[in-house]
Amino acid sequence: MVRIGLIGKPNVGKSTLFSALTKNMVEIANYPFTTLKPNVGMAFLKTKCPETEIGKKCNPREGVCIEGIRYVPIEIIDVPGLIPGASEGKGMGNAFLDNIRDSEAIIHVFDASGKTSPEGTLISESRDPVEDIATIESEITKWMADRIFRDWEKFARKSDASAERPERAIAKKVASFGISEKQIAILMNKDFFPGKLMNWGPEEAERLATLIFREIKPIVRVANKSDAASQSFISELSRFDKRIQFISGEFELTLEKAFAAKVVDSLDSGFNVTGKVNSAQQNALAMIRRFLSEPYVTRISDIVFKVVREILGYVVVYPVVDESSWEDNKGNILPDALLLPAGTTALDLAFRIHTDIGEGFIRAIDCRTKRAIGKDHALNDSDVIRIVSRTK
Ligand SMILES: Nc1nc2c(ncn2[C@@H]2O[C@H](COP(=O)(O)OP(=O)(O)O)[C@@H](O)[C@H]2O)c(=O)[nH]1
Numbered sequence: 001m002v003r004i005g006l007i008g009k010p011n012v013g014k015s016t017l018f019s020a021l022t023k024n025m026v027e028i029a030n031y032p033f034t035t036l037k038p039n040v041g042m043a044f045l046k047t048k049c050p051e052t053e054i055g056k057k058c059n060p061r062e063g064v065c066i067e068g069i070r071y072v073p074i075e076i077i078d079v080p081g082l083i084p085g086a087s088e089g090k091g092m093g094n095a096f097l098d099n100i101r102d103s104e105a106i107i108h109v110f111d112a113s114g115k116t117s118p119e120g121t122l123i124s125e126s127r128d129p130v131e132d133i134a135t136i137e138s139e140i141t142k143w144m145a146d147r148i149f150r151d152w153e154k155f156a157r158k159s160d161a162s163a164e165r166p167e168r169a170i171a172k173k174v175a176s177f178g179i180s181e182k183q184i185a186i187l188m189n190k191d192f193f194p195g196k197l198m199n200w201g202p203e204e205a206e207r208l209a210t211l212i213f214r215e216i217k218p219i220v221r222v223a224n225k226s227d228a229a230s231q232s233f234i235s236e237l238s239r240f241d242k243r244i245q246f247i248s249g250e251f252e253l254t255l256e257k258a259f260a261a262k263v264v265d266s267l268d269s270g271f272n273v274t275g276k277v278n279s280a281q282q283n284a285l286a287m288i289r290r291f292l293s294e295p296y297v298t299r300i301s302d303i304v305f306k307v308v309r310e311i312l313g314y315v316v317v318y319p320v321v322d323e324s325s326w327e328d329n330k331g332n333i334l335p336d337a338l339l340l341p342a343g344t345t346a347l348d349l350a351f352r353i354h355t356d357i358g359e360g361f362i363r364a365i366d367c368r369t370k371r372a373i374g375k376d377h378a379l380n381d382s383d384v385i386r387i388v389s390r391t392k
């Protein structure tokens with residue numbers, strides 16, 4: 001399952017967002033919701049299910065499908081707060097950083113209203129949120145660079161003396177990040193790195209770390225507390241990075257609770273108040289409605305799609321065993337909806353299903369056109385694919 005880590009300073013609203021993201025299942029009746037651990041929860045990517053094309057109801061092994069919309073589960077981790085100096089062990093130290101290692105992508109949650117100090121305490125004056133973004137993200141890069149450069153001299157001397165490729169040596173050194181030799185080689189080609197590892201310094205380690213966070217573990221920025229942010233901060237933030245998503249975890253959570261209590265009739269920004277409320281609650285709900293209707297605001301229900309599909313470019317692929325009925329070998333229709341990184345090839349998919357299927361790969365079939373596709377063909381979103389393999 002794809003994992004996304006929520007990182008950020010204390011008090012920016014990570015836990016509030018985590019709750020809003022992982023508990024907004026009220027609209028999905030009877031889903032056996034499981035909190036895996038206190039800080040690990042499930043959220044869903046909503047996507048159109050191909051079942052409508054064959055006119056048969058699918059049988060999802062994971063997640064659900066309601067009225068042709070498939071809810072593909074992903075894991076969200078609420079990572080303990082990150083403060084300046086964390087890469088040197090301050091605050092929670094390396095505990096949160098280990099969670100980053102286990103996440104495919106990172107959502108950096110920050111306070112768009114600027115009312116959190118660098119250490120994560122709530123303050124009354126506003127600080128520039130753009131500066132904050134840089135401080136926290138450089139902390140993560142420093143941590144990664146530090147891991148890469150740890151005991152470098154001994155490592156570099158040994159590696160240079162052997163015939164081993166440098167990218168292979170580095171991939172092994174930072175094996176716990178789950179980054180492949182191929183990925184490191186691609187990154188090393190994007191910029192100049194000395195051929196001999198002995199000639200690398202902390203600067204090279206930092207450049208490589210920066211590339212890793214740009215290309216392999218991308219960081220997507222989410223501006224929380226946008227309900228309390230000034231228009232000038234909102235404009236400054238959108239100019240700084242047009243991919244920033246503006247949200248209010250607190251307003252979303254309040255609306256979810258109101259909906260669960262039948263005080264409002266829907267989670268749409270056009271909800272109606274249907275329950276008994278006092279005038280303070282009436283005003284609060286009006287404010288929430290106004291904020292959620294603002295064109296610059298992203299709704300929590302769309303955030304997973306925005307981050308995973310639009311920003312990270314992941315695709316949803318449906319592997320099946322029969323290219324006509326779109327079933328597996330037990331007669332389940334479209335049982336799996338796999339969320340795969342952009343550029344995943346047909347051969348990668350085969351290995352992802354099972355090593356034996358990857359090793360025995362003969363060809364892949366696009367079940368819509370019934371045509372064979374090459375092993376190096378990158379899969380597209382919503383592809384229904386049959387892998388033909390010798391072991392089958
Ligand atoms: N105005 C506003 N306050 C929020 C929002 N999200 C969280 N808060 C408040 O910020 C404080 C810290 O929230 P919390 O989720 O515990 O932050 P964490 O330390 O990052 O997990 C709490 O008082 C929340 O009520 C938001 O979207 N808007």
Ligand SMILES: [Mg+2]
Pocket residue numbers: 011014015016
């Ligand atoms: Mg928290």
